[in-house]
Amino acid sequence: MEAERCQLTIDGQPHAFALEGEFFWGKDEQLFSEASSPIAGTGWQNQGYTCFPLMQGDEYARLLGSIRRILSRIGAGLGVVLPDDFRPEEYHRYFLTEELHQQVIQQTRFLTFRDFDLDFREWCSRVATFVGHPLQLENPLLPEEIVILRISRPNSLDINPLHRDGYLDIWAGVLNLWIPIAGCDAHSSLPVIPGSHLWRENTIRRTAAKGARINGLTYHVPGIVGAASGLHLIRPDPAYGEALLFTPFLIHGAAINENPDTTRLSLELRFCRS
Numbered sequence: 079m080e081a082e083r084c085q086l087t088i089d090g091q092p093h094a095f096a097l098e099g100e101f102f103w104g105k106d107e108q109l110f111s112e113a114s115s116p117i118a119g120t121g122w123q124n125q126g127y128t129c130f131p132l133m134q135g136d137e138y139a140r141l142l143g144s145i146r147r148i149l150s151r152i153g154a155g156l157g158v159v160l161p162d163d164f165r166p167e168e169y170h171r172y173f174l175t176e177e178l179h180q181q182v183i184q185q186t187r188f189l190t191f192r193d194f195d196l197d198f199r200e201w202c203s204r205v206a207t208f209v210g211h212p213l214q215l216e217n218p219l220l221p222e223e224i225v226i227l228r229i230s231r232p233n234s235l236d237i238n239p240l241h242r243d244g245y246l247d248i249w250a251g252v253l254n255l256w257i258p259i260a261g262c263d264a265h266s267s268l269p270v271i272p273g274s275h276l277w278r279e280n281t282i283r284r285t286a287a288k289g290a291r292i293n294g295l296t297y298h299v300p301g302i303v304g305a306a307s308g309l310h311l312i313r314p315d316p317a318y319g320e321a322l323l324f325t326p327f328l329i330h331g332a333a334i335n336e337n338p339d340t341t342r343l344s345l346e347l348r349f350c351r352s
């Protein structure tokens with residue numbers, strides 16, 4: 079397997095890391111289709127993303143409570159006892175080894191709606207009203223919708239490669255939500271390339287699905303290593319209680335956590351156009 083260096087900037091600062099895979103430039107085609115996109119007709123269609131005030135009342139507090147319960151349950155199964163006043167951004171002080179962390183993320187990438195004390199159907203209807211298209215929680219291409227809790231420790235390469243979720247058929251018709259939980263700020267939150275959903279495939283160098291590796295870990299989505307116009311990302315940095323909404327064809331990822339002593343936690347949801 080070859081390795082190439084992925085060079086990018088985030089808010090103007092250069093970063094680089096090695097990506098392993100078999101790389102190629104795509105065909106002369108644009109995958110984003112305005113006709114079927116959940117963001118069609120919005121004022122941010124050409125930008126590809128926006129920040130949306132998703133939560134109301136005590137929902138952010140309930141989200142935090144759910145995260146505490148989930149991590150306490152997983153910790154108990156691994157012999158890690160979390161205190162009652164556990165703060166999620168201090169995760170790295172309790173899950174001390176790489177092995178423990180890997181065991182945690184095996185479980186946090188397959189959570190379901192039932193793990194949370196929240197009404198996701200209500201969230202879906204708020205977002206549907208905002209974008210002006212009917213949306214549903216259920217993905218007809220999946221047996222059960224999954225919720226992914228992402229955990230990125232400080233001073234780590236706990237990142238996925240730059241990618242488009244839309245390269246996978248199961249996610250080509252969704253609207254992505256990235257929701258900050260803890261440890262998210264201008265030095266850690268999810269970077270995106272504005273307008274990159276409109277880039278043609280022959281301007282993007284990438285791997286096939288399940289073909290990208292960082293630090294020995296294989297990722298499901300194809301990894302992007304280069305682009306004709308360079309890889310220049312910004313961090314929209316949504317506030318707690320907000321969600322970053324974006325088309326699955328927007329290039330995102332490489333969410334390097336630059337905070338020295340704070341774990342970043344975020345939630346990924348996908349709503350389907352119905």
Ligand SMILES: [Fe+2]
Pocket residue numbers: 241242243330
């Ligand atoms: Fe993604």
